[in-house]
Amino acid sequence: MTEKALRLGTRRSKLAMAQSGQVAEAVRQVTGRPVELVEITTYGDTSREHLAQIGGTGVFVTALRDALVRGEVDFAVHSLKDLPTAQPEELALAAIPVREDPRDVIVARDALKFTDLPRGSRIGTGAPRRMAQLNAYARVHGLDIETVPIRGNVDTRIGYVRNGELDAVVLAAAGLNRIGRIDEVTDFLSVDTVLPAPGQGALAIECAADNADLIAALGELDDPFTRAAVTAERSLLAALEAGCSAPVGALADLLADGQFVKEMRLRGVVGTTDGTRTVQLSTTGPMPQTHDQATALGRGLATEMLAQGAAGLMGERAH
Template sequence: MTEAPLRLGTRRSALAMAQSGHVAEAVTSRTGRAVELVEITTHGDVSREQLTQIGGTGVFVNALRDALHAGEVDFVVHSLKDLPTGKPEGITLAAVPPRHDPRDVLVARDGLALAELPAGSRIGTGSPRRAAQLRLLGLGHEILPIRGNVDTRVGYVRSGKLDGVVLARAGLGRLGRAEEVTETFDPLHMLPAPGQGALAVECAAHDAALVELLAGLDDSDTRAAVLAERTLLAVLEAGCSAPVGALCEVAEGEQVTELYLRAVVANVDGTDSVRLSATGTLDEAEKIGRELAAELLARGASGLMGERVP
C-alpha cells in the first residue's frame, strides 16, 4: 500500500513556494516519500503595514504553526530569520538545511553599486536593520520604507520610483534571479539578519518517525551558526525587525572547527552603533551568542535598539 503524501505547509509567496519546493524535493529524494505543498496565508502576507507596525516577530510564522497544531499539515518550512527566538510548545526544529549565501544585495538602476549612486538617491528597504546600516555608511542616500514581494520591490527600481532596493541574496538566488544583483554587500559594511539565508523545517515534537525522517536534511554547521546568531538575538530581547545584524561563519581548522560571530546593533537614524565579534568552537555556539550579546548590552546596545527615526 502506497503511503499518503506528506503535507508541507508553506506561505503562498513565490519565494516561500520555491524554498518549500526545494525542501519537498530533498525529502522525496532522500526517503522516496511524496510531498504535497499546502498553501497558507499569514498575517504578514495580507497586511500592507510596515512590519514594525504589525509586530514584526511571528507575523509570517504563526499561521503555519497553527496549521501544524491543528493537524492540517505534517511539517512546515520557514525562512529561519522570521522565527521568533522563543521555543514553541509541541513543535520541534527538525532540520536546518545547508545555508545559502546570507549576504544582503543591492538591485539598482543602470547596474550601479551603492557608492556609485549619487547623494539623494532613493533606496528602499522594509528592514530597520538594513536602513540603519545604510545610513551608517554616510553616503547621503534617502532611505525609504517599502513592503512587498521580490517582484514588487524590484519593480520600484524598474519603474523609476526608486534608485535601488536592498534584498537578501539567498532569496533572489532561490528564485533564479541572481543576475539582477548589482552589488553584494561585504559583511564588514552590512551584516545580515540573524538566520538569513537559512531555512527552518518544523514538525510536531511527538511525531518521532517524522522527526527522524526530517533530520536527514539537517546541516550541523548551519545549525550551529544560526544557534549562535539567534541566541544573541534572544539575549538582546530583540525581534526579527530590530536593527540587529549578526553573522556566524564556520571555519575548518587543522585541529578544530571554529565559529566566528560578528554582530552590530545600531540606531535606525544611523548616528551610532556598537559592533563586536567573538570566536569559539562548534559546540560553544550558544555560549558565544550569549556572551557577545552581554558585551553588546554592556556597550549600550539596549538604548540603540529603542531609538526610532522621527
C-alpha cells in the same frame, strides 16, 4: 498501495513556494514518500503595515505553526530569520539545511554599485537593520543617500527601481538565488558593510514534537554547521530581547584549519536606523559541539553589546 503523501505547509509567496518546493523534493528523496504543498496565508502576507508597526516577530509563521498543531499539515518550511527565537514545546525544529548565501544585495538602476549611487539616491528596504547599517556606512564614507521603508514581494520591490520611484532596493541574496533571479543583482554587499539578519539565508523545517519518525526522517536534511551558526546568531538576538524586526545584524563564520572546522567567529551589530549610533562587536570561540555551547557564544556577545549600550539603540522592541 502508494504511501500517503506528506503535507508540507508553506506561505503562498513566490519565494516561499520555491523554497518549499526545493525542500519537498529533498524530503521525497530521503523518505521515498510523495509530498504535497499546502498553501497557507499568514498575517504578514495580508497586512499592509510595515513590519516594525505590526511587531515583526512571528507574523509570517504563526498561521503555519497553528496548522501544524491542528494536524492540518505534517511539516512546515520557514525562512529561519522569520522564526521567533523561543521554540514552542509542541513543535520540533527538525532540520536546518545547508545555508544559502547570507549576504544582502543591491538591485540598482543603471547597474550601479552601492558606493557609485549618485548624491541624493533613494534606497528602499523593509528592514530597520539594513537602514541602520547603510546609513552608518554612508555617514562614515560621505555618501548622500536616503533610506525609504518599503514592503512587498520581490517583483514589487524591484519594480520600484524599474519604474524610477527608487534608485535602488536592498534584498537578500538567498531569496533571489532560490527564485532564479540572482542575475538582477547589481552589487553584493560585503558583510563588513552590512551584517545580515540572524539566520538569513537558512531555512527551518518544523514538525510536531511527538512525531519521532518524521523528526528522524527530516533530520537527514540537517546541516550541523549551519545549525550551530544560526543557533549562536539567534541566541544573540534573544539575549538582546529584540524581535526579528529590530535593527540587529549577526553572522557566525566557521573558521577552518585545513579540512577541519576549529572555531566560530560571531559578529553582531545594533544601531539606530538613522545610522548615527551603532554598537558592533565580535567574539571567537571553539567550534560549538552542542546547542548549549552555540547558545552561550551568542549570549556572551550580547552581554558585551548590552554593556556598550546596545539596548538604548533598538528603539521600539518587537517582542
